[in-house]
Amino acid sequence: MTQRSLRFRLLAAAVVSVAAALLIAGMSLVVMFERHVERRIGSELETYLNQITASAGVTTNGRIAFSPDLADPRFNQPLSGLYWQIQDEERPTLLRSRSLWDTVIELPEDNLIPGAIHEHLLPGPAGQALIVRERQILFQPNTEERRVRIAVAVDKRTLVEARNAFATDMLPYLVVVAAVLLVAAWIQVRTGLAPLDTLRRGVTDIRSGATRRLERVYPDEVMPLVDEMNGLLETQEQTIQRARAWTADLAHGLKTPLMVLTADAQRLREAGNTSVAGDLDQLAETMRRRVDRELIRARVRSGIETRRMRADAGDAVKRIVRTLKRTPRGAVLEWSVEAPDGADAAILSEDLTELLGNILENATKWANAAVSVSVSKGNAILIKVEDDGPGVPEDQLITLGQRGVRLDEQKQGSGLGLAIARDVTEAYHGTLSFDLSPLGGLAVTVRIPRPQ
Numbered sequence: 001m002t003q004r005s006l007r008f009r010l011l012a013a014a015v016v017s018v019a020a021a022l023l024i025a026g027m028s029l030v031v032m033f034e035r036h037v038e039r040r041i042g043s044e045l046e047t048y049l050n051q052i053t054a055s056a057g058v059t060t061n062g063r064i065a066f067s068p069d070l071a072d073p074r075f076n077q078p079l080s081g082l083y084w085q086i087q088d089e090e091r092p093t094l095l096r097s098r099s100l101w102d103t104v105i106e107l108p109e110d111n112l113i114p115g116a117i118h119e120h121l122l123p124g125p126a127g128q129a130l131i132v133r134e135r136q137i138l139f140q141p142n143t144e145e146r147r148v149r150i151a152v153a154v155d156k157r158t159l160v161e162a163r164n165a166f167a168t169d170m171l172p173y174l175v176v177v178a179a180v181l182l183v184a185a186w187i188q189v190r191t192g193l194a195p196l197d198t199l200r201r202g203v204t205d206i207r208s209g210a211t212r213r214l215e216r217v218y219p220d221e222v223m224p225l226v227d228e229m230n231g232l233l234e235t236q237e238q239t240i241q242r243a244r245a246w247t248a249d250l251a252h253g254l255k256t257p258l259m260v261l262t263a264d265a266q267r268l269r270e271a272g273n274t275s276v277a278g279d280l281d282q283l284a285e286t287m288r289r290r291v292d293r294e295l296i297r298a299r300v301r302s303g304i305e306t307r308r309m310r311a312d313a314g315d316a317v318k319r320i321v322r323t324l325k326r327t328p329r330g331a332v333l334e335w336s337v338e339a340p341d342g343a344d345a346a347i348l349s350e351d352l353t354e355l356l357g358n359i360l361e362n363a364t365k366w367a368n369a370a371v372s373v374s375v376s377k378g379n380a381i382l383i384k385v386e387d388d389g390p391g392v393p394e395d396q397l398i399t400l401g402q403r404g405v406r407l408d409e410q411k412q413g414s415g416l417g418l419a420i421a422r423d424v425t426e427a428y429h430g431t432l433s434f435d436l437s438p439l440g441g442l443a444v445t446v447r448i449p450r451p452q
Contacts, residue, residue: 006196007189008225014185022174023182029170034163041154046117047154048072050177052084058139058146064088066095075099079126081155088148100125105132105151112136112149119402121156129156195222204232208452254291258284289417310429310451311349313356313381314339315371320353320360330364339375345448347428352448355424356383358417359444363387366441380430381448389441397434400442 003009048070057068066086074080076098086095105127105157112120118136124130146283195218202214213233215224230430291319317339324330345352363371368387376382392400400418418432421444425432431447437443 007193010189011118011186014189015182018178018181018185022178026167026170026174030163032166033166034159037159037162041131042119042133044132045154046177049086049117049150051132052086052150052152053135053137054135056148056150062235064095064139064148066144079128081128081158083124083130083153085151085153087151088146098318105130105153107132107149107151108136110134114138114147122153124153124155127313130154131156131159145179171242195219197250202323202402203341210452212237257290258291261287265351289420309346309348310344311347311352312341313343313345313352313377313383313448314341314375315385316349316352316356317360317375320356323371324360324364327364332369333364333367334370334371336372337374339373340377343375343377343381344451345428347382347424347448347449349426349431351424355421355446357384358421359385359446362417363389363444365444366390368441370439372437372439377450380450383446383448384443385446386437386439386443391436391441392434395438397436398433418444 052066056064059065063298064086070084072082074082075084077099080099082097083100083105084097085107087098087107088094092398096104105122105124108120108122112118112134114136117133119128120132120134122130124131126351130153132151132153134149136147136149139146139148156382171270191381198216199214199218199222202211202216205211206214213230216226261284266276267282268274269277287415317337321330321335325335347355360373361372363385364387367387368389370388372384372386374384376384422432425446425448428448430446433447435443435445
């Protein structure tokens with residue numbers, strides 16, 4: 001799966017989306033938790049504030065009195081983080097919890113309405129940041145009105161530690177949620193792209209000849225593409241049929257002039273002009289082979305279902321060798337044929353005959369005394385034809401099978417036999433290779449796939 005893969009892009013987008021969503025969700029949950037804890041702390045401070053207010057009073061001599069009856073032991077522990085303080089605005093009277101030790105909370109100048117609770121964030125002892133709740137109350141022991149500010153504070157670090165602990169506890173659960181979401185995204189991507197994989201297999205079936213159209217029912221988003229591909233295949237098939245018909249008409253149209261040309265060559269030969277007659281025969285043969293080649297090319301390159309074809313390579317070799325033995329040139333050669341039964345190749349029988357006929361005719365023409373043919377079957381059918389002729393220079397082997405290439409002009413031929421063999425082989429997804437034979441001449445190896 002590369003960066004150009006659609007699956008990779010969708011999964012990468014899912015990873016980024018899940019990460020962003022969980023990050024935002026995690027931060028939101030932490031903020032919500034922090035605000036919740038802050039409200040709880042504020043509620044507790046107000047409870048303490050109410051308790052202190054209820055216990056505070058003024059003595060007969062005008063002093064502020066407070067009987068501490070608070071259950072939380074942190075009020076008695078120095079610098080514990082929980083404090084209270086009572087301050088008289090007009091007289092230097094100050095009461096405070098033992099937890100403040102020798103520190104005073106510097107309350108800001110504030111226009112307090114009696115009974116209302118104000119909130120502050122103030123510096124405290126030992127560099128602490130304090131969350132403060134304060135209230136002003138009025139005492140009228142006689143005719144004199146006394147204004148007293150009561151404050152309760154807690155170290156903000158309590159809030160921060162609770163928030164951090166919540167975030168730490170929440171992290172494993174976010175990881176689990178991320179894993180579940182990523183697995184779900186992977187399943188979603190795989191399910192969503194499954195029709196494309198089915199479409200690919202359908203195209204593979206068309207290419208291999210197993211079917212001619214995309215016949216499955218695909219999702220609505222894919223069906224327009226399927227319809228376009230089926231339309232393209234139909235247009236291509238019609239184009240191929242027209243091309244084949246045109247090629248066949250052309251070939252049949254040339255046969256009559258070729259027959260006339262051959263007849264003229266025969267009359268010249270009977271008149272004693274053998275040189276011109278030989279040239280005309282050579283020209284007619286070349287034109288006939290070209291016509292035959294174009295007919296074969298029109299047939300084998302027209303989208304035939306090659307994997308469904310079946311032809312016995314051993315039987316074809318034996319039939320062609322028997323025919324060649326009856327020719328003047330083949331009769332004087334020593335033939336060695338090894339062809340097992342059941343060597344079926346994925347090719348039309350007539351195309352296999354054309355392919356092997358050209359190769360064996362070439363070997364017959366160039367062999368001095370012997371031709372060897374062997375057929376073997378495995379994952380593919382291998383047909384090897386060797387002769388003991390003069391052979392081909394090693395540096396020129398690569399040029400064999402190219403259109404019209406002749407490496408020796410001493411013998412008759414058009415140079416199209418091996419080119420036709422290569423065309424037929426490649427049309428059936430096979431290979432044609434040339435090498436030097438241990439017999440001394442040329443070794444031609446044909447590899448053709450087996451039928452499905």
